[in-house]
Amino acid sequence: MSNDVITKQPTYYQEIIRKGYSRRDFVRFAGMMAAFIGLENSAIGQVAKALETNPRIPIIWLHFQECTCCSESFIRSSHPIVADILLDKVSLDYTETLMAASGIQAEEALKNTMSKYKGEYILCVEGSVPTAADGVYCMIGGKTSMQILDEAAEGAKAIIAWGSCACNGCVQAAKPNPTSATPIHKLVKGKPVIKVPGCPPIGEVMAGVIVHLLTFGKIPELDRLGRPKAFYSKRVHDTCYRRPFFDAGLFVESFDDENAQKGYCLYKVGCKGPSTYNACGVTKWNGGTSFPIQSGHPCIGCSEENFWDNGRFYERGSAFAGFGIESDADTVGKVALGVTAAALAGHAIYTNINKSRIIDRLTAEGKASEKEMEG
């Protein structure tokens, strides 16, 4: 970041100290972040150095169709510096829910940041963009969210799609998706989009992605679906503390049974942990207090695409598209099996009638030829 305008900005460290944190707090924060990103011990210095020397990156944080739970999660991440510094208005040049400015001033701030830091700022998007009816379902300051996204994306260095709304449309994109809610990566072309799915994503994960950008100046390694590998390469199931019960075949059958009290695996009451890529089992939530499975609730797969439409939350079997809510693949399969069996039975009966005719004919033939030979 050699841009002159940016180097005049204070560094994160200066901001942290100015806010009244001690050097010790700062180092602890750097260590924690390095651990969350999955860096080695030796990289803690690198993180600290980056925060000390790099000027803060301007961030524009846009809110479209969403519930702000991503922001909520972010400001509740376990270290106060995250909320205080990374998300404070110091770092956020524009964000509808947290900035002090409003109305014309706010729009001005957005425009200024976009022109002043063209090509340098990080665009964070929370929420999906409705594309139906020319985008009128989500308008801010007289512009549709589509227009705002297009303008903001143009000069962005990178784009972070926060949460399932921005990554895959979440609940507003669930069938029948009346507003044609569309995830960010389908609308923005030619810019790297980092997907941080989850409803919401874990606060530490969000902070980790930002700190990675600050420390290394480039986007973290992404998987095939565009998610940072450091947090989304393992399934919840692979790091779940109930896994031994799964492997043993000990399952909760219903929520109030004895097995539930014993803490057995929640697979049969619909746990989507085996198909969900997230860090819940390791990082946990609310400063490491717990995560859904630890609290006795199956994972609903909130960080997976289409999780609202991909079957029911409390069952393994899934609704089978086009055959009504109550039917799953196995019901359809059993019906098909019955129809097949009936068809085969009919075929078999008819075959036997034919065969007995053939045998009759052969017998008659045999008798006739016997007569011929005698005669």
Place this chain on the structure above:
Amino acid sequence: MSTKYLRVHRLRRIYVWELPVRIYHWLNAAAIIALIVTGFWISDPPALMSNQEASNRFLFGWVRYIHFISSYIFFFNFLFRIYWGFAGNKYADWKQFIPTSKRFIREMWTVFKIDILMLKKNGEQQEHISIGHNAMAGFIYFLTFIAFLVQCLTGFGLYAGMSGWWLPKLFSWVPAVFGGDILTRQIHHWTMWFFILFAIVHVYLVFYHDYVEGRGEISSMGGGWKFIEEEVFEENRHHTPNPESSEVVGTA
């Protein structure tokens, strides 16, 4: 039924299914049965209670393990069969499965009319005789190969994340195509039903052909031989894709 003495067929014994084809067939059948049983178990495990500690049990782990081992057997067996479609005899040839000629499609239609609708001609039940697969069966097997492919892609795609080996990792792009493991898993589960329906119809039709034609359809997958009328054999000789190909023929 004007006879001047009984009509007597001269049957020729033809070696249709070579040993590799037979081994492939039964390995495939065993693997599919194991995969379906363990697959159902994995999708909805039975409620088996136990007083043992979880650390002393690995029941579900074993069920999954059998599923994964069977899938490897299934996969390599499938690869072998594709190879044998180029290396095997004419009855195993890949052209037996893919409708590439008008004749193939015409034969499919004939089989459909005679064997499935059992239409009669002049009040007589017709017979369609083919030495290897008939065209309809061949085409259905082609569909099963596509189902095999779908199962290998989705199955190994789901497995890729758990494995450190490069082979399953080759499939890690598959769940990404479907937007994640959830839909991939559902496709894997739906496709399994095709196998079940196929197996039932397949076994029925094998019995049917043996039952009405008496040419050794059932035992052919054991010993490899079928019994075909001399005239049919002579006629078929002129229609097969590569009539010169060596075949082991013995007379009954």
